Amino acid sequence: MDCCSEEKRKLIEEIGVRFEQVHQLAPLAARIYAIMILSPKDGHTFDEILNITLASKSSVSTHLNHLLQLKKVEYFTKTGDRKRYFRTSTYYLKNTLEEYHASVSEELRLIDKIIEFNKNNNNQKFQSTGQIALLFREYLSSQRNNIENVINKMSKIEI
Structure with missing residues (x-):
């Protein structure tokens, strides 16, 4: 996870382990969810999530779709930008x-x-x-x- 400070990487890992246990999430899905929780409100693009997790496109896509189905993550678009941005669900x-x-x-x-x-x-x-x-x-x-x-x-x- 080449995204951030050592402190944030450790927190992502700690939160991820907890989410694996409590929410029965796969390890990558739990880490993506933790990243979203610790990210700014304007979210991350798919490519940014790839760079942060260092996982394959198919794995990230599969786990993002699962988090979307669980309503833990939502996506939005910005005017004039075709990319989707992901963040934690508002609720x-x-x-x-x-x-x-x-x-x-x-x-x-x-x-x-x-x-x-x-x-x-x-x-x-x-x-x-x-x-x-x-x-x-x-x-x-x-x-x-x-x-x-x-x-x-x-x-x-x-x-």
């Missing part, structure tokens, strides 16, 4: 929270089923350890409410 942080919200909601749905099943079918187990599951459910519910509040606040901010 990438809101989109990320919405993904977390869906994940927490699914976890809540499953913990409710587990609690109900153990309550009805494993009453002794539920009596001895059910409070832990109920505390976990309370935590997840609180997380979901917090995420919803932040998403609502973000929705009110005009960009």
Whole structure:
């Protein structure tokens, strides 16, 4: 990645590794996404992304298209310029929270089923350890409410 300072290269790598884990992105897609997050609002052209990543045209194209489909990246054009410029989606942080919200909601749905099943079918187990599951459910519910509040606040901010 011949794009920037050593500090920025390290941060791109650190963010990229995290995005591989959290968003299940391929390594190159995660690095491209990190580059977009750390880039100015006017974005990068395809050729600039090629130069930064030192990856093949087909690999960059494939991963950029995947990021576009996931709505993590968007493109725009400039008047009088035929090139496409890529940047993070205007609402990438809101989109990320919405993904977390869906994940927490699914976890809540499953913990409710587990609690109900153990309550009805494993009453002794539920009596001895059910409070832990109920505390976990309370935590997840609180997380979901917090995420919803932040998403609502973000929705009110005009960009």
